[in-house]
Amino acid sequence: MVEHTTVIHGITRATTHRGGWVEHEPTGRAVVHCTCGLDSGTVTETQAVQIADDHRRTAAEARSAPDKRGYVFLGTATAASVAIWLRR
Ligand SMILES: [Zn+2]
Incomplete structure (x- = not known):
């Protein structure tokens, strides 16, 4: 199970002023x-x-659909059965 901890890092521009203090100015980018x-x-x-937001929603949907993997597996098994049947 993949854990999703989504973090937005705001990008700031750091300007070092005389006296050594650093000003972090928001750039509006992240x-x-x-x-x-x-x-x-x-x-x-x-x-x-x-x-x-989109990523959290997608991750939440993936978590709330545990049957999806079972469905895909069933589909694969069915296709394999058909292939075996055709070879006879
Ligand atoms: Zn994620």
Whole structure:
């Protein structure tokens, strides 16, 4: 089971000022990362939120459909049975 922990990283521009303090200025851009390997690349913050929402929804749907794998397996078994039947 793939775990999905989706994180939006806002990209800030760091400016080092005299005296050593660093100012982190928002750039309006962000990156979406997920523990499943998703990497959106640099997108706008609005897009990042959409990508994260879509990804969470897709992940939730995948989790709530445990019968899907069984259905695919059944389909494969049926196709194999037909292939064996045709060879006789
Ligand atoms: Zn994910």
